[in-house]
């Protein structure tokens with residue numbers, strides 16, 4: 001403003017406010033709101049928006065939390081029970097009382113048993129999915145929710161794939177039934193007892209469907225030692241399907257994965273004495289560490305660094321010969337009534353030409369977990385959608401880093417302990433060992449979450465702006481770039497890394 | 507899920523010309539939220555005489571008098587007298603730097619306190635004469651760098667204890683506050699409004715330019731000053747009733763010092779000395795404050 005002398009007031013009084021002074025021009029960096037992916041969600045193979053779901057749980061909006069979770073993962077009850085919890089390893093709460101027990105929140109969401117509606121218009125495209133494990137079903141679920149006409153082919157008479165072999169003391173089969181029911185309600189055709197390669201061929205499918213997705217999983221690995229063909233020598237999956245014959249016996253299990261530990265705990269529950277022989281060390285075991293711990297509590301004995309050599313029949317029992325790897329003790333043997341070989345998976349379940357087919361689950365990724373299978377099913381559904389309609393539905397967000405969190409705003413706070421049934425009780429039956437959390441515990445646990453990368457309206461950015469350059473409109477925060485000087489206090493004081501900095505374009 | 511609940515009313519406009527990240531600008535924003543529009547500000551020469559804006563602009567939505575250095579409490583007393591004559595009500599608020607409160611305007615403040623003038627006297631303490639280029643004041647902490655106390659000869663004298671000085675004047679209300687604790691600051695202004703007589707509010711006001719720290723850390727530094735025990739948040743009524751508002755987390759004093767260039771030359775011995783001063787201050791406070799009887803004083807060493 002310019003004044004002539006005659007225009008000046010008699011005493012120096014100000015004539016107007018400072019809004020015309022564009023202090024924003026001083027700036028060379030500027031804040032902006034940018035919601036981010038939390039490290040837990042980034043680590044989750046299904047890429048579920050864990051953080052937003054937890055926020056809903058904290059507000060006791062359980063139904064909405066369940067619906068949002070199921071937008072990404074139709075198997076929260078299953079994953080909350082059996083996933084190795086990739087999310088929790090990355091949780092930024094880790095050093096301030098312990099990671100959020102996401103799997104228990106997920107389990108709670110699953111157990112609410114809420115079906116999500118699918119009101120989408122069918123788009124006329126027909127997709128065949130072969131295999132009804134978690135990958136095939138997740139893919140079918142997401143495709144159906146995108147409007148496709150889906151048919152699932154399964155060689156067994158029961159849907160669920162390997163979920164059906166996970167023992168019920170870990171994974172109640174009722175939960176599996178209910179979550180599969182929720183998937184089927186999205187609308188799809190099911191053909192059970194139909195085996196690809198026997199009852200139909202890929203060529204035949206190609207004539208009837210617009211696209212095919214194969215999700216038939218992996219075969220069990222075989223062990224090439226003498227004696228594997230003897231009677232009372234089973235594979236892991238075979239053993240888990242048996243329910244008699246092996247009561248109150250002495251059983252040796254070879255392997256160190258989930259299946260080996262499951263076999264041991266199942267045998268234990270059938271009154272047998274069990275020894276597990278694993279060729280490497282405890283820390284190398286691919287089995288879920290929580291499961292190994294529970295098994296050991298129950299009395300499963302694990303011998304490490306023990307390599308099997310052969311099995312021989314000795315009258316009424318089997319003699320398993322092994323070799324200790326570390327201390328050179330050399331060979332030893334154990335006499336048992338049965339030997340179970342559970343040495344992991346290998347080899348695709350479908351041979352031959354797979355051109356023009358989509359794949360998902362273990363057959364594609366060989367990751368060997370339920371959540372990877374579900375994540376892969378979801379991703380393949382997106383790829384199929386992109387193939388037909390060219391729209392990518394996989395968003396890319398930056399991930400919150402530990403230094404983005406302002407720990408001054410959080411206190412040390414501990415998670416609840418999940419109740420587990422007493423060892424003496426639980427080894428007598430096949431009921432679930434873990435009992436989950438109560439509603440109250442869920443709310444309290446959800447409130448411990450930092451809400452990494454997701455604004456929860458804490459107001460800090462607005463409160464601490466020295467330039468009054470942040471205002472609130474309709475629940476949103478607006479930066480006045482004419483006056484923001486780029487001090488970055490909002491970035492620093494946002495407890496959860498929502499506000500980012502960028503260079504100002506001049 | 508708000509962390510701090512502050513009034514929505516905004517009585518300061520953007521476009522003021524404080525340095526980026528200035529705590530004294532943020533303090534004014536909080537103070538005016540509590541004081542409201544029926545307020546008259548009296549500002550001597552200090553950063554705030556610049557911050558408010560060049561003629562013909564003003565960033566605050568209340569009358570603000572720019573006055574001569576060293577005269578604030580006297581000037582404010584005059585305004586109060588004029589209001590009385592005109593039978594008008596308003597909060598008369600001095601808003602000055604530490605140069606005014608601790609040094610140059612000290613005598614007018616002491617006089618006004620003695621006369622029980624009905625004014626709120628606010629010192630935003632950035633621990634130096636910042637407006638004129640970071641010279642030392644009697645509020646500059648011992649061992650700190652300023653342009654007149656270079657690193658070779660850092661400040662040798664202790665900071666004056668303003669609140670204790672005016673507690674000794676038996677004023678009805680004296681309090682400390684700082685920006686990392688907005689609710690506490692706003693509550694103190696609201697309280698001061700309701701009390702007649704002279705009220706002193708001493709605000710620790712981190713200054714990125716003068717203290718040499720990145721401007722995004724203003725609130726962090728303010729928080730550290732409190733959580734290390736260096737700057738206790740407390741209130742004194744009539745020089746007698748002490749209330750401590752926040753028990754520190756007793757974070758290591760180095761966390762506060764190491765973030766600021768003005769302390770970068772400090773040795774372990776200097777830090778030890780700081781710890782001793784903090785401990786002494788808190789022992790005194792504990793002595794005076796009934797509610798504090800049992801709190802442990804855990805200055806980290």
Ligand SMILES: Cc1cc2nc3c(=O)[nH]c(=O)nc-3n(C[C@H](O)[C@H](O)[C@H](O)COP(=O)(O)OP(=O)(O)OC[C@H]3O[C@@H](n4cnc5c(N)ncnc54)[C@H](O)[C@@H]3O)c2cc1C
Pocket residue numbers: 082083084130131132133134135136153154155156159160161162163165166167194195196197215216217218237240258259262288349350360361362363367368369370371373
């Ligand atoms: C005992 C056991 C315990 C486990 N525990 C855990 C655990 O705790 N946590 C975890 O994350 N993971 C665990 N896993 C691994 C997990 O179950 C698998 O990684 C996951 O099920 C793989 O999913 P998928 O859909 O790719 O394949 P699968 O589950 O193997 O499903 C493949 C489906 O395809 C069908 N199929 C195969 N061939 C054909 C064909 N030719 N025609 C038609 N249908 C066919 C099969 O019958 C099956 O239903 C465990 C596995 C086992 C065996």
Ligand SMILES: Cc1ncc(C[n+]2csc(CCOP(=O)(O)OP(=O)(O)O)c2C)c(N)n1
Pocket residue numbers: 551552553554574575576602603604605606607632634635636637638643
């Ligand atoms: C009588 C008088 N002496 C000196 C000055 C020069 N002067 C203007 S502002 C200032 C420093 C003020 O320091 P402080 O009160 O701490 O406020 P800050 O600038 O730090 O905000 C000085 C010395 C003046 N304006 N008037």
Ligand code: SF4
Pocket residue numbers: 043044045046047048050079080083084085086087088102103106371
């Ligand atoms: S699926 Fe696994 S990684 Fe994902 S949220 Fe559940 S427990 Fe965590």
Ligand code: SF4
Pocket residue numbers: 038039040041050051054090091092093100102448449450451452
């Ligand atoms: S604190 Fe919450 S949002 Fe952050 S990583 Fe942990 S569970 Fe995820």
Ligand code: SF4
Pocket residue numbers: 454455456457458459460461462477493494495496497498499
């Ligand atoms: S400071 Fe609070 S209100 Fe601002 S963006 Fe971060 S979470 Fe949202």
Ligand SMILES: [Mg+2]
Pocket residue numbers: 603604605630631632633634635636
């Ligand atoms: Mg000053």
